Amino acid sequence: MEERFYAAPVIRPLPAVRPRRTRFVEPSILPGFWLSFGFVMVYLSLIVLIPLAALALRPWEIGLDGVIKTLTEPRVVAALRLSFGLSALAALVNAPLGLLIAWTLVRYEFPGRRILDALVDLPFALPTAVAGIALTTLYAPNGPLGALAAQVGIKTAYSPLGIFIALVFIGLPFVVRSLQPVLQDLDREVEEAAQTLGATSFQRVAFVVLPTLLPALISGVTLAFARAVGEYGSVIFIAGNMPLKTEIAPLLIVIKLEQYDYAGAAAIGLAMVLIAFGALVVINATQIFLAGRGRR
Structure with missing residues (x-):
């Protein structure tokens, strides 16, 4: 018999079909992107962008020389230095204090824990003026805590120390509430594994x-x-509001407004925005740097 050979059919792969992508937004099962996007832009413009633009334009009514003259006044320089210096110091002090409070509230069970947890939010609930009056009553020279401090030669109220106490009081809840969810979700098995491998208590806290x-x-x-x-x-x-000593920058802005110096007040406000923005950029850069080192 005559043998016949047949060539195997050539199977060619089909061309890959690339999924269609929209130009501006990823596909979603929820409709209404453009309506939501438009609402967000209008809201941000009315609440954030337009006021900031007005703040950036208003100081130049007095010209560049006027802005420089306003910001280089000794009273303004002292107020800005006091506000930003004490704010940074209070935030740094709140870091270990807030960590200790958050750790205690999450890791331990004790009578009154829920009451203490609720008291953390007290600076949020109190009107700022009420908080100021309460702190002044406590730390004034004739107050219960201020009198004790005066006996050892420490002046609390009507001094930079009083401002520092007030800033610690209003900033502490932010640190505690930022740490609590992370502590609650922290897997304790990792700590137990480190302990099994011989890590001390300090090493578990510092490295885990x-x-x-x-x-x-x-x-x-x-x-x-x-x-x-x-x-x-x-x-x-609680500050005493003494020029060049205990006068904060927001109070100086109010004083400028009462004197109808709107451009000068806007110049101080613009300086505060720029300094705060620069500080936030440095902090975010630090976070990115630390995150990059953590991935290595």
Whole structure:
């Protein structure tokens, strides 16, 4: 018989079909992107962008020389230095204090824990003026805590120390509330594994717990700093408001407005915005750097 050979058919792969992509937004089962996007832009424009634009334009009514003259006044320089310096110091002090409080509330069970947890939010609930009056009553020279401090030669109210106390008071909840969810979600098995491998208590905290908490801690400190920079009501009562000594920048803005110096007030406000924005850029850059090192 004659043998016949048949060539095997050539199977060619079908061309890959690339999924169609929209130009501006990823596909979603929820409709209404453009309506939501438009609402967000209108809201941000009315609440944030337009006021900031007005703040940036108003100082130039007095010209560049007028802006420089306003911002280089000794009274303005002292107020800006006091506000930003004490705000940064209070935020840094709130870091270990807030970490300790958050750790205690999450990791331990004790009578009154829920009451203590609720008291953390007290600076949020109190009107700032009420908080200022309460702190002044406590730390005034004739107050219960101020009298004790006066016996050892420490002046609390009507001094930079009083401003510092007020800024710590209003910034502490931001650090505590930023850390609590992370602590609650932290897997304790990792700590137990480190303990099994011979890590001491200090090593477990320093090399296992703190690296996980660091982003939340930095976020809480940032929020506390931002709140403290613009704080007014809880500070003016305990500060004493002495020019060049205990006068904060927000109070100086109010004084400029009462004197109908709107351009000067806007110049101080613009300087505060730029300094705060620069500080936030540095903090965010630090977070990105730490996150990059953590991935290595």
